[in-house]
Amino acid sequence: MATPNNVTPTNCSWWPISALENDAGKSTEGDENQDPTDPALKSQDRLVLYHWTQSFSSQKVRLVIAEKGLPCEERDVSMPLMEHKEPWFMRLNLGEEVPVIIHRDNIISDYNQIIDYMEKNFTGENVTQLIPEPGSLLHSRVLQYRELLDSLPMDAYTHGCILHPELTTDSMIPKYATAEIRRHLANASMELMKLDHEEEPQLSEPYLSKQKKLMAKILEHDNVNYLKKILGELGMVLDQIEAELEKRKLEYQGRHWAAFLGCFST
Structure with a gap:
């Protein structure tokens, strides 16, 4: 698995x-109009x-x-x-x-x-x-920024800014959203145990493992000091991306299309 x-x-x-199989009631009109060849x-x-x-x-x-x-x-x-x-x-x-x-x-x-x-x-x-051909400059750039952006804790940004809207600027997050996610997180451990272990014994261990990881993640996302740290790191990453954009703008100045990492683009 x-x-x-x-x-x-x-x-x-x-x-x-x-x-x-197709879902019940699902339209197949789009499939009928597609070229079967x-x-x-x-x-x-x-x-x-x-x-x-x-x-x-x-x-x-x-x-x-x-x-x-x-x-x-x-x-x-x-x-x-x-x-x-x-x-x-x-x-x-x-x-x-x-x-x-x-x-x-x-x-x-x-x-x-x-x-x-x-x-x-x-x-x-x-x-x-x-993805550009391996060995090319564009390929190495793609891998570099892909790894950089993938390393960002997106779930922590999302949950953290909802739990602590005071850390954001001009937050539009409604108060009920903060209350709702706190309620959801408080009940998360109970919701994880809804599975009938007698019917699905092979899934019991994954549920327990997931519960431990979830609770550890919740504690991090509700920690103001941790959130300040990762938001500061996010700012540095965005500064790096902005600098890369400026480099590419100068490097490919005058061309019809200048992508983020070069002229290779879809």
């Missing part, structure tokens, strides 16, 4: 039939994406899918409704996190691995290449 720490896509032969639409290349619209990682993957022009069936996993903690989803990803993508017999549940997988497996004249 694929987990965020497992770089090898796993077989999903156990996957329920519902994932391989398009090689990207071959059944063996069919993608199924489990995501949540407000998930930052899900948004990254959806952007890659759109940039590459890949047909993909999207299935919402509602975080507010705690669907990511349901047994059916935990069988996809024990980390209880979105996005998760299914392609052929593979399940990939880490967004960076998903991006690399799609870049490697979906190629051709009609498919956009998003």
